[in-house]
Amino acid sequence: MTAVSFEGAEARIGGTTIWRDVSLTVERGQFVAVLGPNGSGKSTLVRAVLGLQPLAAGSASVLGRPPGEANDRIGYLPQRRSFDESTRIRGADVVRLGLDGARWGLPLPGARSRAATRRVAEVIELVSATAYADKPIGELSGGEQQRLLIAQALARRPQLLLLDEPLDSLDLPNQAGVAALVRSICREEDVTVLLVAHDVNPILGYLDGVIYVAGGTAVEGAPEDVISAETLSALYGVPIDVLRASDGRLVVVGAPDLHGHHAH
């Protein structure tokens, strides 16, 4: 089954073409990274999957529907700043919004509310955030906030998870932790994951596929084809090395946008 497919797609913002001739397919249950230099249109690709960015040409299908029509089956984590310290809303309540936040009115006590509370507790447990879910979200660390936001995106049991730079601004242990969490969700909950990444190293071992966005278009490929010195150097336009560490893992070195030493 296909989760996402684009056919000759083109996106334009304010008359400028961001990318064109994009044809790609993501199968259900896959863990796919979206890579590319800053400003190449990675977030635009995610917004196009959600139907928030209309296509100027070509066609797309998301979970068997046109983009935007299956959003209730998609969990979305936008690229973001973290919550301000003054945001004193409990983490669990932020997670709950992912379940029924779009519904009009106020949550009333009753069977539906109890079921919602149970689901929220379950999904918080899934991301191992139970210990701090009752604290105000603004007081939590970046990694803790990110786990709760992933829980929010998972609340409605989505079939597709769109994560826009979820590892950005996390320290190394947290990057590894969140990457492993996303991988286990992908495997155990059978959720297709499309993850926009700045730094490919924390997720390199988990990927089923890579979509790389650069030079006004996007191409997909198997990780072993894309994660090579030649391809990455051409993609980013700077010399990049792909090394094999002593434990057999690949490590990407040299791209300012591919690992932590970038300057915004």
Next chain:
Amino acid sequence: MLAQEFMRNALVAGSFVAIACGLVGWFVVLRAQVFAGDALSHVAFTGALAAAALGIDIRAGLFLATILGGVVMGALGDRARADDVVIGTLFAWTLGLGVLFLTIFTTNGSGSNGTAGVRVLFGSIFGLSTTDVRISVVLAVAAVAVLAVLGRPLLFASLDGAVAAAQGVPVRMIGLVFLGLVGLVAAQATQAVGALLLLGLLAAPAGAAHRLTGRPYLGLGLSALFAVGSVWLGLTLSYVFPTLPPSTMIISTAVGIYVTAMSLSPLRRLVG
């Protein structure tokens, strides 16, 4: 104290104004729109005095100006929030217009002096008529009804606009309606505590509630409770000590609650 009609009017109208301020204020604080509330108090002053200068009902000018002001700010959206200089300049000019209307009113007006200006700036809760009371009850009920419908998506849009939009919440429209509602509540509060002090009733009880609990709906309730408590205690103090103006006492109580909540912040762990 309750034998006096002016006191009963003040208590009833004040309570309903406070409920509306407490509930709307909780969202104002969450959305970091306290500055917008401040701007609306300038608009309230000018709107009321424009009506006075034109010889029409002050309330009509007040409500028209603040609701319109709120909607215009909402329409400007993020751009309005981004540019403090534009907003600051615009609202200083608005206040300047208010002074102009005050001058027109006092020189050509119906013989009265500057008391209208003082009433608008500092409120006149002991001078409310039965009609004023009825209006404030109806408006408070309307504000609560709007919030009851908007509540959850408004919370979602305030915390997480991009995700809410992806799930089909009309984020922009909700922001617009909300600022219109802030305008309505600001106009109501102007009558109770005046344009200069309404911000205190909008921000202080809500700020205290945010300090004490992270549960959104409990927080909303606490905020309304604190606002009503401020009005009751403020009115009582002002009745017992007639030299103390009621608006001063109401705002002082609200500020007192906020300061207490700040120093009690460790209690938050208990309330959740």
